[in-house]
Amino acid sequence: MALSLLVLTDFFQAANRALDYATSLAAPLGARLVLLHVRGSAGPAADALTNLSPDAVGLALNCLADELPVPVVAEVGRGPLPPVVADALRRHHPALVVLGRSDAAEASVADTALALLRESPYPLLMVPGNAPATPPQRILLAIDGEPFTLGAHAGTARRLLNSLHAQLTLLHCTLVPASEEALAAAEDSVLRTGLMIDLPPVRSRSVVAPHPAAAILAAAQPTEFDAVVLVARRRSFWGQLFHRSVTAQVLQRCPLPVLVLPASE
Structure with missing residues (x-):
């Protein structure tokens, strides 16, 4: 089945x-794009064409889709963003969700990403406004040393990294010095x-x-890496303290x- x-x-x-x-990723993956515009949502994905009819939007x-060099399905949704996206995920089963982040709205976009993760825990790619439109070749994977699994998303995550054939660097972030055995277990x-x-x-x-979060951000230098991968556990974006999570801070900055x-529980 083709990825999207x-x-x-x-x-x-x-x-x-x-x-x-996303278009640059679709080519090596052999994937299509599902281009989704949500009317009536709040925040950074708010409708830019409020005064136009749904047909005009x-x-x-469709004009935007026609300019792209890869297969595209274009859709317009209406309502709050998380449930509209959740519906699109159920229908299309994409490899991941992609959204952009402007410097002017970095905090609100991070909140949007966390809301999507709470509604539908799904691989999510946040692209800053200055990112070059080229597939990443040097990837930093941040892990906390605890065992994890990716559940139903493991296959598509492997396919994405394998198709890029990127250089992967594991960043072990721990609160206290870890033994060689602990580091080996984390890599395992x-x-x-x-x-x-x-x-x-x-x-x-x-x-x-x-x-x-500060350690990951310090390591994520554009001179060394092209992208960062985070394994987000449920406690990273669930509950009352989600705004303090490592996931939120890295997405924002x-x-x-x-x-x-x-991660799968």
């Missing part, structure tokens, strides 16, 4: 940059997911930091595209 990428658009510059980035969306947990299959030799780093992979 669900791309959210509001016709603003950040969304267009995310669409360009649909026409604008990644190995068991299959994410490292058929990739170039994986590199590894270890950092002790009281604030893991990272200068690189960030792919969030929800």
